[in-house]
Amino acid sequence: MEKEKRKTVFQVVDEYFKRAETMAERMFASGWNEVACSIEPLSNIFVGPTEVVVTIDLPYCDSESVKLKIIDEDTLEVYAKTRHTIRLDDFGIKHRKGEFSCFHTVIHVPVPVNEEGMSSKLKRGVLEIRLPRAI
Secondary structure, three states: OOOOOOOOOHHHHHHHHHHHHHHHHHHHOOOEEOOOOOEEEEEEEOOOEEEEEEEEEEOOOEEEEEEEEEEOOEEEEEEEEEEEEEEEHHHOOOOOOEEEEEEEEEEEEOOOOOOOOOEEEEEEEEEEEEEEOOO
């Protein structure tokens, strides 16, 4: 087994600023793509000793419309069409006009996961994805 090289101070600082930039981009992103009529759903990640459980709020979606794709060992893409187009007026939002017909998100999982053994279920508008951790 090869020993991992120690990082220089410059490499550590560079990694720190790259992560801070990524976090700032995600924090200040609107979560709404007006061109694609999609919105980013709320999500939660739980990391266990043997698996990672991701839950995503997908109201007004059917399980047949949900598409899951593992991009790489720590990134998951989720796309789901709604049963009908949802307008912001439907929720009483008057200060902004718009509508969306699908949910789309890319989730970065903090640990590597395996695509084999992945399972998902949609119940009452909440999608639960179980991913086994990579060893």
